[in-house]
Amino acid sequence: MADEYIDFSTGLKRLTGIDLGSYKRQQMERRIRSYVDRMPVSGLAEFLRLIEKSQEELDTFLDRITINVSELYRNPEQYETLRTKVVPELRAANPIRVWSAGCSYGAEAFTVACMLSEELGGTAHFEIVGSDIDRRVVHRAERGFFSDADMRSVPAKVRERWFERQDSGFQAREQLKHHLRFRREDLLHDRFQNGWDLVLCRNVVIYFTDKARDQVHQGLAKVLRPGGYLMVGSTERVADPHAIGLEPAYPFIYRKVA
Ligand SMILES: C[S@@+](CC[C@H](N)C(=O)[O-])C[C@H]1O[C@@H](n2cnc3c(N)ncnc32)[C@H](O)[C@@H]1O
Incomplete structure (x- = not known):
């Protein structure tokens, strides 16, 4: 059966070199889908086409899926x-x-x-x-x-x-x-x-x-x-x-x- 998350991961790797396969799938897929659900696209395949065409959309997307929480003297x-x-x-x-x-x-x-x-x-x-x-x-x-x-x-x-x-x-x-x-x-x-x-x-x-x-x-x-x-x-x-x-x-x- 086609797995659109895997297809998306392959496309993203081709585009950016980033390997989603090395991240825990459940967490990462949830984060990506909740982002894509808010975009004017029908699903992951169309979203991939969007970020292939727009560096800005790609950067915003990467910014959202990486968790950047930090602070000085954390712990x-x-x-x-x-x-x-x-x-x-x-x-x-x-x-x-x-x-x-x-x-x-x-x-x-x-x-x-x-x-x-x-x-x-x-x-x-x-x-x-x-x-x-x-x-x-x-x-x-x-x-x-x-x-x-x-x-x-x-x-x-x-x-x-x-x-x-x-x-x-x-x-x-x-x-x-x-x-x-x-x-x-x-x-x-x-x-x-x-x-x-x-x-x-x-x-x-x-x-x-x-x-x-x-x-x-x-x-x-x-x-x-x-x-x-x-x-x-x-x-x-x-x-x-x-x-x-x-x-x-x-x-x-x-x-x-x-
Ligand atoms: C939660 S922050 C941690 C920041 C800091 N180390 C701290 O503990 O406060 C996690 C960072 O890991 C980065 N990150 C995730 N995957 C990475 C990778 N493959 N290579 C380098 N950085 C990565 C994210 O972009 C994010 O900024």
């Missing part, structure tokens, strides 16, 4: 572990290289930038790269502008030092921004860059099939430098850390075996 207890246990060890690296994989609009990457600046001093040598499959959030991240809601867990003294208050939110200051770069990257498709001291991949692979999730974790483990750390989300875990050269170090944090 503060995780960052506290990072600050007290991992950052002291990272000091030895020069520069310290951090990757926020699936960074959404940059809140996680900016949080790490605040933390390293606070802990190591403003002149510390570190680079943070944020990447996401969704081009629109990558552009947002580059601006470094965050709403009041995004900033609600940021300690006041950190907020005052590294951000400037504006009418509708907070703008990251240049001293913080210059540590950060953002790029579009598909964790299921693109080759990973090598040599990271810390990789954060939080609340991203929860939408992936188990197989895709394990592949991503394996790929991330590979590009960590020996002794480097991988931090996952507060509801996640690496299925078999030892099999991919990692060892559990702290809650939700794994160390690459040297």
Whole structure:
């Protein structure tokens, strides 16, 4: 029997390289259908023809189906572990290289930038790269502008030092921004860059099939430098850390075996 979701997935992959087959089908199909139901088309096949013709429709669609929820200092207890246990060890690296994989609009990457600046001093040598499959959030991240809601867990003294208050939110200051770069990257498709001291991949692979999730974790483990750390989300875990050269170090944090 024809499966229009599979046909749609094949078309989308041809068009964008994005592989819906690596995402949990039930969740993703529900999200896509509820979006398409509100469009002036008869179904997925006609919707595919629409996004084939219009880059703007395609971008809006991708923006809606990727879940970009984030905020600075999301799950503060995780960052506290990072600050007290991992950052002291990272000091030895020069520069310290951090990757926020699936960074959404940059809140996680900016949080790490605040933390390293606070802990190591403003002149510390570190680079943070944020990447996401969704081009629109990558552009947002580059601006470094965050709403009041995004900033609600940021300690006041950190907020005052590294951000400037504006009418509708907070703008990251240049001293913080210059540590950060953002790029579009598909964790299921693109080759990973090598040599990271810390990789954060939080609340991203929860939408992936188990197989895709394990592949991503394996790929991330590979590009960590020996002794480097991988931090996952507060509801996640690496299925078999030892099999991919990692060892559990702290809650939700794994160390690459040297
Ligand atoms: C819920 S946000 C997580 C943001 C941040 N890591 C956090 O925990 O606050 C999930 C992000 O994963 C991104 N994403 C989904 N599939 C991806 C893929 N294949 N490659 C890279 N990013 C992906 C989405 O676009 C979205 O911005």
